[in-house]
Amino acid sequence: MLQLPYLREHKEDAIAGLKKRNNLNATETVESLIAMDDERKRLQSELDTRLARANQIAREIGEMFKSGKAAEANALKEETAAIKEESKELESKLAETENSIRDMLYTLPNVPCYMIPFGTGPDENVVAEEHGTIPKLHSGAMPHWDLAKKYDIIDFELGVKVTGAGFPFYKGKGARLQRALINFFLERATTAGYTEYQAPLMVNEASGIGTGQLPDKEGQMYYMPADDYYMIPTAEVPITNIFRDTIQKAEDLPIKACGYTPCFRREAGSYGKDVRGLNRLHQFDKVEIVQIVHPDVSYDVLEEMRNHVTSLLKELELPYRVLQLCGGDMGFASAYTYDMEVFSAAQEKWLEVSSTSNFETFQSNRLKLRFKDGDSKPRLAHTLNGSALALPRILASLLENHQTPEGIRIPKVLVPYCGFEMID
RNA sequence: GGAGACUUGUCCGAGUGGUUUAAGGAGCAAGCCUGGAAAGUUUGUAUACGGGUAACUGUAUCGAGGGUUCGAAUCCCUCAGUCUCCGCCA
Secondary structure: OOOHHHHHHOHHHHHHHHHOOOOOOHHHHHHHHHHHHHHHHHHHHHHHHHHHHHHHHHHHHHHHHHOOOHHHHHHHHHHHHHHHHHHHHHHHHHHHHHHHHHHHHHHOOOOOOOOOOOOOOHHHOEEEEEEOOOOOOOOOOOOHHHHHHHOOOEEHHHHHHHOOOOOOEEOOHHHHHHHHHHHHHHHHHHHOOOEEEOOOOEEOHHHHHHHOOOOOOHHHOOEEOOOOEEEOOOOHHHHHHOOOOEEEEHHHOOEEEEEEEEEEOOOOOOOOHHHOOOOOOOEEEEEEEEEEEOHHHHHHHHHHHHHHHHHHHHHOOOOEEEEEOOHHHOOOOOOEEEEEEEEEOOOOEEEEEEEEEEEEOHHHHHHOEEEEOOOOOOEEOEEEEEEEEEHHHHHHHHHHHOEEOOEEEOOHHHHHHHOOOEEO
């Protein structure tokens, strides 16, 4: 959520930035927010005047009762009736104005960093880095969904029977490989200084609001009405919300946290070959890394996180590229996003396996996540997160790229984690 | 799921309608004291939104939200959470 003082002081920058997101009427929105905020201030100070008077009267009445002047006290009481009525009216107008401001701010996306290019969609993302060579597959090479069947390591039909489409079973070496990947990713994250958490897989509404999934995008999350909980779409939600409503000490920054969780996404309306096999699931596994940092260093930290993610891909011997997303393709809360994609050799396409973003103060403002340097005023921290990594597409790419006529070769780095060298 | 007790500031803790503008203590910070430190002592020590160049000042916040009252940490209602006991349970 953007901050009103920021919108006031950097109005032109904010509007220009929002326009990078194809935001049709950024100017109008920002102008009307500022006007509503002026109104809010006016109402607030009028209300404060009334309340100050009412408090004063209450104190005077107290004194009078004490000194036995009950009659005078009763006379004073009459004055309060009018004040109360005015206060009530001002209060409800104020609440109304505050709600309108809040609703508008909730639906307003983050202002992209000044370095972010214009662009209306995925085609205009910028390739920031490419690494590795695309493997030449032997004749008879298969896409991962056929490999999964051939080696009996993933069962999509069984998932449909037990739950529904998008909830596969991993089986035998498939399951062990998943577990190996999770352990490998967690091991690398904790070595890099991230504290590991095992988080709840359901969150309450306040947490969904804190990281920006609510109130706008409840459609992407599974919802449990009996208890008013949401299944997490990413570990970012519980892990970042650990720090909601806190004031950190500057010397404790950066805070680095990571966690493995299954992730649940409804992804309504998806279909076709883009969602075939492991390409898009309703439940998938992911290791997430999160940092809470001082605003001065957040862009250095973003590069650090990018390097962390790409080093994993190198170790897994997967060809990858890093995209710098353009304004039109960036997520709602992000100021700057890198997407990491691996090449899936049999499908012959790039698959997104990580999205690593700097949210600047957009999340921390919603979360009320601040830090304090000595006696200075609390300031909003910057938050960042990244997938490190999402499993299914890594698995798809591993299976397809490393397939041989003899079986699927496990990258060396994973062998100690899964305990076998080939799936055959 | 049932019954009861409870939730106060950074922490502990007092407070059942009006000098509570939240006692007292601990911690922390600064000053004094000291050769230096400890002890002692004094002062300060929350957050949000306003007004003011500033000193300062107004309002709100005692788990959350509502209500009663001229006035609520205190009384009433709803909800959440913690603890104890009972029931059920991996």
